[in-house]
Amino acid sequence: MSLITPRTPPGTMELLPRQQVAFQRMLDTIRRGYERFGFVPVETPVFETVDTLLTKSGGETEKQVYFVQSTGAIQQGNKPELALRFDLTVPLARYVAEHERDLAFPFRRYQIQRVYRGERAQRGRFREFYQCDIDVIGKDSLSAHYDAEIPAVIHHVFTELNFGGFTINVNNRKILLGLLDGLGVADADTRVLVLREIDKLDKIGQDKVRASLLGLGVTEHAADTILSLIAMKGTNAETLAALGALDIETDLFREGVGELTTVIEGLKAFQVPEGTVRINLAIARGLDYYTGTVYETFLNDHPGIGSVCSGGRYENLASHYTKSKLPGVGISIGATRLFYQLMEAGIIKDATPTAQVLVTQMDPALSADYFRMASELRAAGINTEIQLDGGKIAKQMKYADRAGIPVVLLMGSDEQARGTATLKHLVKGEQVEVPLTELAARARALLEG
Amino acid sequence: MSLITPRTPPGTMELLPRQQVAFQRMLDTIRRGYERFGFVPVETPVFETVDTLLTKSGGETEKQVYFVQSTGAIQQGNKPELALRFDLTVPLARYVAEHERDLAFPFRRYQIQRVYRGERAQRGRFREFYQCDIDVIGKDSLSAHYDAEIPAVIHHVFTELNFGGFTINVNNRKILLGLLDGLGVADADTRVLVLREIDKLDKIGQDKVRASLLGLGVTEHAADTILSLIAMKGTNAETLAALGALDIETDLFREGVGELTTVIEGLKAFQVPEGTVRINLAIARGLDYYTGTVYETFLNDHPGIGSVCSGGRYENLASHYTKSKLPGVGISIGATRLFYQLMEAGIIKDATPTAQVLVTQMDPALSADYFRMASELRAAGINTEIQLDGGKIAKQMKYADRAGIPVVLLMGSDEQARGTATLKHLVKGEQVEVPLTELAARARALLEG
Structure with a gap:
């Protein structure tokens, strides 16, 4: 009999036993932290029906989707009916809409499962990876205090994980959008492009961002106002004071500043040290999904890893599946990439095995x-x-x-x-x-x- | 916007939060039990390459496989390269062959993950379900004492699970096969059919099994000898004594009786009470894979659920992928079906949520x-x-x-x-x-x- 070369499918993280023990302990720590704040577990099937999964206009998302088909269906030439989930948010939306009557709101769920994306295979890029999500979903409304609780949970979890210093960056997209309103940047396409440039600040620096903004037709005054804000490096109190002093009076801007103030004050109540949560007005994040508070978390000693934990506030979780209005706020730890990078950096080592x-x-x-x-x-x-x-x-x-x-x-x-x-x-x-x-x-x- | 009806894909078990907490506690108990005996965790990707997965001659297995394809591959009309695992044994074989040089043997791994089968959708039948496996893999050889350890672990786990009384049925396929040798049932096809009839004993009764055996051309003497053994209801010591007294002298039969004796004696050393492990000579199980000891576990108060935990000894785990000889013994708890059935029966109730x-x-x-x-x-x-x-x-x-x-x-x-x-x-x-x-x-x- 000729042998088949055994090989792990490309783009997946398969661990040796003592690495697996270390990974499992990391997931256990995350789970324990989530449960400490009273989040309840949910698991959804690895696949969803294609109807459920691909509600969005296709495009980028659909290109990365893995479709699932039985032998029989392939033989009959049917179109695939199932696909692997590419995040835990779409399954959550479907879950909440489907089980709405059986859930208590605000619904606080955590979900630690793998998701799938047909990425080009590349070192450190994964086609299969764990996400560890928490979300709080309100019915009709959800107080901005929950936007403060999310980073409090993450502060607890990352302290327990003990990977060294970390910074949770917080912003509110209403501030940026309200600012653009106030500065007269009204064209929708231009706004999208401006936000994209803002997001690049940490990578390309102020001068290049300024040049790009001017290139987009933003006035010098507007560009300078934007830059003075997003490049600000003060304490949270100083940043809030600067925002309050700005001559911008749009409702959206004021709402954003109000919510951000609630978050920063709430974090004090949650006893989160000031140093670990920092207002960063340059964080814009994905454009259409998040509508208010946004988060990105970095390890102080490993900025190269990028954000290890991101999320934010959204207006309405499940508008594709239900007429109920379900605002929510959530965050996700990308556990596979985090573990892989810290293992490569020698921060995470083989654990002692289960047998003592x-x-x-x-x-x-x-x-x-x-x-x-x-x-x-x-x-x-x-x-x-x-x-x-x-x-x-x-x-x-x-x-x-x-x-x-x-x-x-x-x-x-x-x-x-x-x-x-x-x-x-x-x-x-x-x-x-x-x-x-x-x-x-x-x-x-x-x-x- | 028109709404999409949110629905869980058919054939999957999706739980409400308090059910999920109960399920998670069950999995935690199983995992803790496995770790108590020094098994190390392994996780493999949800999919394997088609080459790896479908080494067997296709047929029944292939019909139930779910293939996985990205959009691009479908558009190009490529054949699928990936498929969802249908058990945890094939991935284990691939894992051990691939990582052989990095593992310590005997390699004791547990794996708690979901597997996928394209079953016809039907109440209580699952297309996605958890398996909780343990296996001990030797290099070149593995003592029969490990065949005693496996039910000792299961005894520990089911005691902790606290679902009421349970019985671990043990047999050794060499006894049945050696008996057929000794009784002159030599034709390979007939042997397969005879074993299949034997496996039906608990369902159809002695008379029908006897009639079937005669119909297959088995002599009256042989049929009566077989039936007197497989229908035996004595203590383990009585059964072993009856086997020893039989006038069958084939090596295979003696080997089987010897191994079964080792298992029963070993279980005493593991302090497993006699009542929970019972020799049942009627258990034949899957035909080609298991070569010696076989196990099936039943809940005493819920025989209708069928076997909740099955497994056995195999000659060579990974012959498709490596020339190394890797004998092993293992067992699997079908956690999804077990949980679902006990929930339906009212034995498992909603747990208190994570928040206290x-x-x-x-x-x-x-x-x-x-x-x-x-x-x-x-x-x-x-x-x-x-x-x-x-x-x-x-x-x-x-x-x-x-x-x-x-x-x-x-x-x-x-x-x-x-x-x-x-x-x-x-x-x-x-x-x-x-x-x-x-x-x-x-x-x-x-x-x-």
């Missing part, structure tokens, strides 16, 4: 004792593997070392006669002979010490 | 106090939601009730003046006024009491 203790079989005659000890350790909550193949002790030790199991239990007939066993910590190089009556406690002490 | 306490806003002037209390409860490890929309207290209470949040915290200006708050347990109907200095401890007592 390996019970070896030094003397086959003592087999019953080994089993009893393994059960005892498990009953005490210690993850324990028992070597069942037996064989040379050196081979058993080598296995423990290769698998990364930190502690090995050894007992020969001498020790058995004394009522003891030896616990050896392979990483620390420590070895202790302990009474069998204290086995679990001493193993735990060695693991934790 | 709702902090209400009785008096907007005390907002800062509410935020501080919510943070305090969270810091103490209590999942806490704070009502940010405010509004009438009756509406806030109604929300807590609808969402199923068990405890509500209320504080008006009177209480604030006294330095207290009121905790109300909505399910128990209990209400206590507690000093703010003891808030977290008293909330925990109320939740746990």
Whole structure:
């Protein structure tokens, strides 16, 4: 029989076991953080019907969609009826519209699942990746206080993740749009282009942005006003004061400033330190979806990774599926890319495996004792593997070392006669002979010490 | 704009939040059990290349496969290159072959992910469902003691799941095949048909099985010998004794009896009570894949659900992808079907949601106090939601009730003046006024009491 070369499909992140343990711990930390703030879990199927998924005008989105078809459907030449989700927002909209009567509003859900995009295969670009989303959905209305809660949750989660310093950038799109109104930039196409230039500020610098704005027909006064705002580097209080002092009186602008003020004040109530949330008026984000507050989060020591957690406020979640008005605010951690980049940077290392203790079989005659000890350790909550193949002790030790199991239990007939066993910590190089009556406690002490 | 009716794709299990919490707890219990025995996690991509997935001769499997294609590939009329996995065994084989040099053997992995089959849509039949697999893979060889460990893990997991009594049925296919050798049933096609009849015993009864066997050309003596064995209802020791006393001397039969004896003895060493594991010689299972020990698990009070956890020993995991010989033994819990059936039967009920306490806003002037209390409860490890929309207290209470949040915290200006708050347990109907200095401890007592 000729062999097939085994290969992971391109554009996916497949991990070795100890990397997988590290990844799982990261997802667990995110989940625990989301639950700490009372978000409830939702899971949706990996595919949606094509009708549901492709409500938008096609174009960019549709090009990246993976369609799903059974053999029978392909043979019959049918058009695909199913497609893999490309984010968790469309499934959420469908879910909320479908189950509306069974949900309590404001509906606070978290969802940690994989999404799929037919990206060109490229190092660090993924076709399959985890998103870890939270959203709060109101019925008819939703207070701007929730716009403050979202970064408070992210602050909690990233503190727990312990990847070093991070900054949650906050803005409100009403401020930018209201400013353009006030400055007389009224043409819709021009506004889109102006916002796109603003978003480039951090990459291309003030001079180039200014030149582009003038090229778009924006007056010098307007361009300078915009730049003075978006390039501002003050404290949040200073930025809010500067916004208040501006000679812009459009309702939209004032609304945006009001909401941003609510967010910044709310964050104090949530006890989020000022330094981790920063008003950044240059953040515009995706154009049509977000309507108010927007977020982008950066790791201070790894700006090159880009935003690791983004989101914002939207006017109406599910207008394609229901007449109910469902405003919401949410954010998403791109866990696969974040993990991959931090692993590449050496920040995330292989975790210790799930097994904490390996019970070896030094003397086959003592087999019953080994089993009893393994059960005892498990009953005490210690993850324990028992070597069942037996064989040379050196081979058993080598296995423990290769698998990364930190502690090995050894007992020969001498020790058995004394009522003891030896616990050896392979990483620390420590070895202790302990009474069998204290086995679990001493193993735990060695693991934790 | 015309609305699209929101609908979950047929053949998938989508849960409401409190059902999802219950499901998640079930998966967590399974995972914790697997980890307790030192299994390491693996996740593979939802799709594999078609080459990898469809190594088998097509036929039944291929008919149920979902193919995955991007828009571009469909437009170009290409054949699909990717397909959704239909089990976790093929991806495991590919994974082990691909990462062989980086793994420690025996390789003990667990994998909890969804798989996909293009089943005809039907109530209780799923196109997308979770499998929770464990496998131990040896290099070149793997001791039969591991065949005893697998049911020990399942015993631990099902005890923790607490769905009532369960029975793990164990058999060894070598016994059946060796018996057929010894009884002169040598024709390969006939053997396949005989095993298929044997598997029907519990459904159609002895008389019909006997008639079928005779119809297949099996002698009366052979049919009676087979039936006397497979219908045996003794203790494990009695069954093993009866097997030992049989006048069958083929190597395969003796090997099978030897391995079964090892499993039954091993289970004693693992302290698994005799009653939960039972030799059942009528279990034949899938024909080509399993080569030795086989398992099927039934819930004693819900036999109608069928086997909830099945598996067995195989000779060589990854012969399609590598020349290495990789014998293994494994088992799989079909979590989606199990959960769905137990929910339908009323055994699994809605869980309490993730939020344990709702902090209400009785008096907007005390907002800062509410935020501080919510943070305090969270810091103490209590999942806490704070009502940010405010509004009438009756509406806030109604929300807590609808969402199923068990405890509500209320504080008006009177209480604030006294330095207290009121905790109300909505399910128990209990209400206590507690000093703010003891808030977290008293909330925990109320939740746990």
